[in-house]
Amino acid sequence: MNIVLSIENRNAVLSRMAVLLEEQRANLKTINQQDLNNYSGDDLAMEKRLLVDDNKIDGMILSLQQLTSQEDPIGQVRFNFTHDNGLKISNKTAAFGTILIIYESRPDVTVEAGGIAFKSGNKILLKGGKESLLSNQKIVTLWHQALKDSDVDTSWVEYLNYDRTETQAFLEKPTQKVDLIVPRGGENLINFVKKHASCPVIVSGRGNNFVYVNKEADLDQALAIIINGKTSNISVCNALDKVLIDTNLPDWEAFANKLTAKLKEFNVTVLGDEAFARATQVPLIENDLIWYEEFLDYKIVIGTTNSDQEAIEKINKYCGGHSASIITKNEAIAQQFMDNVDTAAVYHNASTRFTDGGQLGLGGELAISTDKLHQRGPIGLQHLVTNKWYIYGDGQIR
Incomplete structure (x- = not known):
């Protein structure tokens, strides 16, 4: 395991990296354009994630500046206890050691996720997708420059330029110690990592997020929230894919038609369950399996329900465990929904x-x-961070 760098060292590297990104802004965009030119796929979400523009670079720099200003996550005391025999016992946060991040297409992850892992005192292994190779390699040269400029060994940030076969071999039998793996990407990537990894994996899961429009909803709010969730950025895991409408909502069909018209203004393909399709003339879903799907596209499925309990059960059955929202003016119903829906947010x-x-x-x-x-x-x-027990004694034996 690496000797943990001092917080001053870690912050110096992060600050320097922010400066280098600003200095190399134009160069990075030019190199990223080569990746975009080389990308021949027709996956709109993938292409959006691949792009590095001024907004993305601003975000990378801001994330590094925010990280620099945050307190050290290592050495935070979580628990203190003094034993009857005088032992002084505490539990403190500690670095994992080496973290492998496997991700698709997003060069900003090379900065942001790398920065978080590094500030947490960990060595970083970065394995990006082939479609963003040139952009990632450029960013890693900046990491190495920031490390050297701060008198820190460049081995703290390493890029693994592996194909699928090499990645599988590394996951099954790592050629260096890996303490934690974080895959970021679609279900295929996550399943691949879970199947082959020989150390703990944090699953950065799919979205397939739901909005439930309760019978007491503010319909202007509901409309704005659904449009924002679906259309503001289709390529992210917090985007909206499914809507449930309470048929006890007064004149729910009128709202359904208004919502459909608004979504179509944004070129969203709308599919419905039997009741919704009948009310709006949108195409009927082929079968219920579509409720499990994450789209990452201008596509949405809207269904109906006749009770809050049914809405909760449907969300818990089909969602990806990521996010769900209720639109209602009734705070008690909202709290019941929030307490019983099984999602991270x-x-x-x-x-x-x-x-x-x-x-x-x-x-x-x-x-x-x-x-x-x-x-x-x-x-x-x-x-x-993980944690570690510190026990201070004076010759105690058990």
Whole structure:
């Protein structure tokens, strides 16, 4: 295991990396354009994630600045106890050691996730997708420059330029010690990592998020929240894929038609269950399996329900365990929904697009976990630690 760097060392590297990104802004965009030109796929979400523009670079720099200003997550005391025999016992946060991050297409992850893992005192192994290779390699040269400029060994950040076969071999028999793996990407990537990994994996799961429009909803709010959740960014795991409408809502068909018309203005393909399709003339879903799907596309499925309990049960059956929102003016019903829906984030009268480390006050996230161990939802700086027991004695024996 690496000797943990001092907080001063870690912060110096992060600050320097922010400066280098600003200095290399134009160069990075030019190199990223080569990746975009080389990308021949027709996956719109993948292409959006691949792009590095001024907004993305601003976000990378901001994440590093925020990380630098946050307190050290290592050495935080979680528990203190003095034994009857005089032993002084405490439990403190500690670095994992080496973290492998496997991700698709997003060069900003090379900065943001790498920065969170590094600030948490960990060595970083980065395994990006082939479609973003040139952008990632450029960013890693900046990491190495920032490390050298701060008199820190460049081995703290390493890029693994492996194909699928090499990645599988490394997961099964790592050529160096790996303490934690975080896959960020689609279900195929996550399943591949879970199947082959020989050390703990935090599953950064799929979205497939739901909005439930209760019979006491403010319909203007409902409309705005659904449009925002579906159309503001289709390529992210906190985007909206499913809507349930309470048929006890007065004149729910009129709302259904208004919502459908609005979604079509944004070129969203709308599919419905039997009641919704009959009310709006949208195509009927082929079968219920579509309720399990995450779309990452301009596509949405809207269904109906006649009770809050049925809505909760349907969400718990089909959702990805990520985010769900209820639109209602009834606070008691909202609380019941939030307490019983089994997702990492639950919302009342707000868009699911806020499930994000930066938006939830964490200053960015390594990933958004849909596992329940060891952390659920956005994994921020303070969650990317394990713990360690410190026992101070004076010759005690048991």
